[in-house]
Amino acid sequence: MRIEGADPGTVRPGGRTARVRASVLQAAGDALAEHGFAGLDLADIARRAEVGKTTVYRRWGTVTILVADLLTDMAEQSLPRTETGSLLGDLKANARLVQRTLADPRQGALFKAVIAAATCEAKTAEALHRFYDIRVKEWAPCVQQAIDRGEVPEGTDVHEVIRAVSAPLYYRLLTSSGGLDEAAADQAAEAAVAAARAGAYLRGDEGHA
Amino acid sequence: MRIEGADPGTVRPGGRTARVRASVLQAAGDALAEHGFAGLDLADIARRAEVGKTTVYRRWGTVTILVADLLTDMAEQSLPRTETGSLLGDLKANARLVQRTLADPRQGALFKAVIAAATCEAKTAEALHRFYDIRVKEWAPCVQQAIDRGEVPEGTDVHEVIRAVSAPLYYRLLTSSGGLDEAAADQAAEAAVAAARAGAYLRGDEGHA
DNA sequence: CTCATAATGGCACTCCAGTTTCGTTAATCA
DNA sequence: TGATTAACGAAACTGGAGTGCCATTATGAG
Numbered sequence: 065m066r067i068e069g070a071d072p073g074t075v076r077p078g079g080r081t082a083r084v085r086a087s088v089l090q091a092a093g094d095a096l097a098e099h100g101f102a103g104l105d106l107a108d109i110a111r112r113a114e115v116g117k118t119t120v121y122r123r124w125g126t127v128t129i130l131v132a133d134l135l136t137d138m139a140e141q142s143l144p145r146t147e148t149g150s151l152l153g154d155l156k157a158n159a160r161l162v163q164r165t166l167a168d169p170r171q172g173a174l175f176k177a178v179i180a181a182a183t184c185e186a187k188t189a190e191a192l193h194r195f196y197d198i199r200v201k202e203w204a205p206c207v208q209q210a211i212d213r214g215e216v217p218e219g220t221d222v223h224e225v226i227r228a229v230s231a232p233l234y235y236r237l238l239t240s241s242g243g244l245d246e247a248a249a250d251q252a253a254e255a256a257v258a259a260a261r262a263g264a265y266l267r268g269d270e271g272h273a
Numbered sequence: 274m275r276i277e278g279a280d281p282g283t284v285r286p287g288g289r290t291a292r293v294r295a296s297v298l299q300a301a302g303d304a305l306a307e308h309g310f311a312g313l314d315l316a317d318i319a320r321r322a323e324v325g326k327t328t329v330y331r332r333w334g335t336v337t338i339l340v341a342d343l344l345t346d347m348a349e350q351s352l353p354r355t356e357t358g359s360l361l362g363d364l365k366a367n368a369r370l371v372q373r374t375l376a377d378p379r380q381g382a383l384f385k386a387v388i389a390a391a392t393c394e395a396k397t398a399e400a401l402h403r404f405y406d407i408r409v410k411e412w413a414p415c416v417q418q419a420i421d422r423g424e425v426p427e428g429t430d431v432h433e434v435i436r437a438v439s440a441p442l443y444y445r446l447l448t449s450s451g452g453l454d455e456a457a458a459d460q461a462a463e464a465a466v467a468a469a470r471a472g473a474y475l476r477g478d479e480g481h482a
Numbered sequence: 483c484t485c486a487t488a489a490t491g492g493c494a495c496t497c498c499a500g501t502t503t504c505g506t507t508a509a510t511c512a
Numbered sequence: 513t514g515a516t517t518a519a520c521g522a523a524a525c526t527g528g529a530g531t532g533c534c535a536t537t538a539t540g541a542g
Contacts, residue, residue, distance in 0.1 A: 069295075070488095072488075072489060072490090073509080074409070075488055075539095075540090076487090076538090076539050077539095078540080079539055079540090080490075080537085080538065080539075081519090081539080082371060082499050084381065094424075100392055100393040100394075101301060101311070101389065101392060101393055102311070102336070103393065104309070104391075105529065106529080106530080107528085107529070107530085115490080116491035116492070116493080116495095117491085117529095118531085118532090119490055121529095121530065122531095124488090127311070138457075152527075176392040177392060179389070179392065179447055179448070180310065180388070180389035180390075180392040182447070183309055183385040183389040183447070184309040184389065185311075189450075190450070192447075193450045195451055196448045196449065201366075208499075216314035226316075227449070228441060228446075228464060231441040231443075232437060232440040232442065234440075234444055234447070234448070235439065235440035238388055238391070238401075238447075239388070239401060239405045239443070240405065240436070241399070242403045251433070251474065254473040255437060255464070255468035256468075258467055258468040259463070259464035260465040262463075262465040262467035263462065263467075264460060264464040273512075281518075281520095282519075282521085284509090284510090284518055285509045285510065285518050285519065286506070286509095287510080288507065288509055289520075290518085290520090293520080298527075314498090315500080316500085316501090324521085325521035326499095326500085326519060326521085327502090327522080330499095330500065330510065388497095476527090
């Protein structure tokens with residue numbers, strides 16, 4: 065007897081089902097990086113993935129849901145964080161990592177597309193938020209260490225500092241034609257450190273800048 | 274004799290043509306705010322604008338080009354800048370303006386949609402970049418005044434400081450589920466001021482943060 | 483290994499976004 | 513004011529995105 069509420073792919077997730085998912089997500093990433101979010105059709109993805117288009121429509125249904133799944137997959141592949149001993153050093157490492165990712169043609173286009181998709185569907189937006197929450201949490205400890213060392217005032221919102229590093233880089237990517245070079249990354253890190261030291265990111269406080 | 278290369282709407286831009294453009298852009302804004310960038314079809318816009326769908330397809334052709342035109346229109350409607358006498362005051366005013374705009378359901382959705390559209394087409398991206406260039410230029414003088422007053426070091430990139438105020442707000446809008454409140458706006462302004470004072474936005478220099 | 487059935491994939495079908503055609507309306511110029 | 517023709521709009525048309533059906537494949541349990 066068939067269980068009505070079960071989504072396809074959940075009862076027998078191994079073997080072919082997993083292979084199909086991996087292949088489709090790979091193809092989706094390629095297609096997004098190439099054509100962007102608009103002008104993307106599932107039939108094309110199915111062709112690239114060498115999978116029947118019926119399967120893609122049945123398991124994901126829409127482009128935005130497929131992107132949400134892609135984001136879940138991307139979130140699982142976490143990059144290890146480097147430690148340099150100083151807040152500026154750590155944040156520069158973070159900023160350069162983000163900058164390199166966004167400046168890379170394929171990755172940059174993919175991130176743009178993924179952000180665009182997230183503006184169109186709540187489920188996708190949720191997946192995107194989870195993705196960034198994970199990344200931010202991964203790097204937050206280096207700010208805590210800076211607090212412990214006395215580099216940054218007690219009560220600083222460590223997550224907000226990490227976000228402050230990425231924000232100007234993403235803002236550039238989306239709203240400006242200027243290139244994303246290492247100087248931009250370093251500037252982002254330096255600005256975040258300066259603001260954090262000045263107490264601009266104190267929790268539940270307006271700061272004293 | 275018909276001029277082959279002339280786009281429709283360029284030879285007789287007055288009267289009805291202008292009315293149609295205004296009506297369609299209004300409808301496009303409404304539709305974008307309601308349905309987002311995806312799930313937007315030109316036939317729906319034509320219906321809202323009480324205009325033949327043939328006209329919309331002929332004059333704009335695709336959603337992304339229509340959005341580019343909408344952005345050109347939005348760029349022309351400039352908001353006057355307030356002056357408070359201090360850099361922090363000016364930037365807080367700017368941050369709150371941005372925050373109120375993005376937090377407003379209609380405007381926020383519209384901006385998200387417009388950014389999404391810009392990731393899909395070069396022409397639209399160009400229009401978006403122009404839009405922000407204009408806004409940044411509008412506010413840049415208040416940073417120059419701060420330099421003249423000695424609040425901020427000589428050689429600071431005034432445009433970069435303005436962008437630094439908006440960046441965290443847009444980053445929140447797109448990548449986080451956290452609400453955009455006045456505290457977020459104030460924090461963005463304070464961080465920008467602290468970083469600017471510390472020399473993080475010195476032109477062609479890595480700063481000394 | 484064998485069985486029950488989850489999941490896939492090909493094919494035919496539907497439906498609507500986007501196009502073409504052509505008659506009507508009205509902007510611009512003399 | 514009238515002539516010219518740019519621009520609009522209704523209707524008919526078309527291609528392909530998305531769906532339903534069913535035979536085939538192969539997963540996972542016993």
